[in-house]
Amino acid sequence: MFFNLNHAQNFTPGYIMVLHTFGRDLKWNPHIHCLLSEGGYSNDGFWRHVKHFNYNYLRNAFRTALLNELEDRIGPSFKKVKAKCYTQHKQGFYVYAKPNLCDPKVVAKYIGRYLGRPVIATSRIDRYDGDIVTFHYNRHEDEQYVEETLPVMDFIKRLIRHIPEKHFKMIRYGGLYARHRKIDSKLHRVISKEKHRIYRSFTQWRTSLFLSFGYDPLYCSECNHKMEFLELYYNHKRVPLEEMYEKVMSKSRGKRSSA
Template sequence: MNILQEIFTDHYEEMLYTLHPRDSIIENVDKMILCGDPAFGGAMYGCKHCGNLKFVPFRCHSRFCPTCGNKYSMERTTSMAFKLIHVTHRHCVFTIDENLRPFFLEDRSLLHCLFHAVSSVVLRMFSKLNKSQNFVPGFIMVLHTFGRDLKWNPHIHCLISEGGYSDLGQWRHISHFNYTFLRNSFRTALLNEMQHKLGNSFKKVKAKCYEDHPNGFYVYAKPNSCDSKTVLNYIGRYLGRPVIATSRIDSYDGDSVTFHYNRHEDNKYIVETVPAITFIERLIQHIPEKHFKMIRYGGLYARHREIDKKLYRAISREKHHIYRSFNRWRQAISLSFGYDPLKCPDCGSTMSVLELYYNHKRVSLEEMYEKAMSKARRKRGYG
């Protein structure tokens, strides 16, 4: 049992009766607590060199789980990498007024407004370049609802190609982004979207936002551009990360949790100790509703046209199978807990799977293969 499972197991009933969590929270927390429980089955691995055996239980596949969340983020960042065009990209962060944050916490359907606002602003900025040829960029939007201190802070990270592709198949490089336009347009687009959803009761809040932010909402962008290779490393390391890594949790004494982070404003190292239930509350508020998409694609990355296939990708189609063949589960365990689950403890060789167990029922790989083939034959109508 890892430290996160221990914290939630000890305070599970308190969480239910004091925080009144949503259904999606209960579902993900239950999965995370039971992740790695041998009662749900697993795989038996064996070492060909020394004959050592090891039972590895199945995982829960919840994004909230530190192990499975890492695996999920690896799969998503690999999927993102396949879409990237071989051009430089700009990383922009679209933030909102602090007074708007509670609206998104109370009504999570408003999070769609963030995506819509960013998408419309980016496309509008590029459409102003040449409306007749319709230059369209490729961009990826990732929603983060947390800050480094784990508090509620919804914002959008956006990777935007430095250039657009026209309907005539012409690429136009853009090195200068109009940040004044982005700030003002993002503020207007988001507030209009929210008023459309919330009605006239939102008018006073909207007026206050215009008064407090005459220059628009803050849109941050790193001054250095990212070439395609740097972007591939960047999205895997940052954009797909879970809310908190277990390495950031320093201690847990049964009542309180101590964790650390580098403060965003000045990068100062901060150590914070909070009651366990407060720590749990900060974490579970970031669990999204079921089927909610935290990563969305826009422009060139959202459409599938014949003319777009001519664009040179950062990872060619011939190499896709190489990236997909990596053992994501093995990497996730290594990143989360610092050890290789398939390394033989005796001789250090890589262990291979021998048999699979489902609810303690032994199933050989030959049986699994035969069942899969029978199912495929029935599906194709061969009896």
């Protein structure tokens, strides 16, 4: 979708994907939550704002990408199931997306808590007597209040099925947010080396934030005071952050002047 904005410039957004395997009733319900930037950077560092998304395209693109990935992993035996999925889901796979009209800081705080939450909050567990567990939830379809009572072992079974395997990644970063490891190569369109150097270099993180969002992370947004003391360990050496920043900036200025 972003790539179609300009094929030559290859506009790339940033996105974070979080896998949840549970529904409100604790049953198996795998789905993905995705945070997507409202715009993307081109290869030459130009930002293009995108406020409205084509959700029909998103549903169809999600269906195609997921089915192709499953076929690559499962093999030719998946082709019949794949064809059936296209027949039964002509409008694409389900994508729930609506614009957020709240303050961005409020939205970010809410989503941060929501994505990182456990399978069930203790506030939803109403009673436990050693044998029986009673919990409640609002049904997703109609927000109807539902109270459910289970034997304790059945309740535990519903919980432990959502424990991921060791080292299994539940969170993925793509596009501008990606770490660009080989394992993530299929998750995002590869951006240019120049763009990677500008926006993803660890040693230029302060410059990247300033170029991307227009503020200096070392200055307080409330009182405008600069951080007086902050140090990092870089190449096993204790280096003041300010010194590291000045070295990076001087090196960057030298490259631009030589060019």
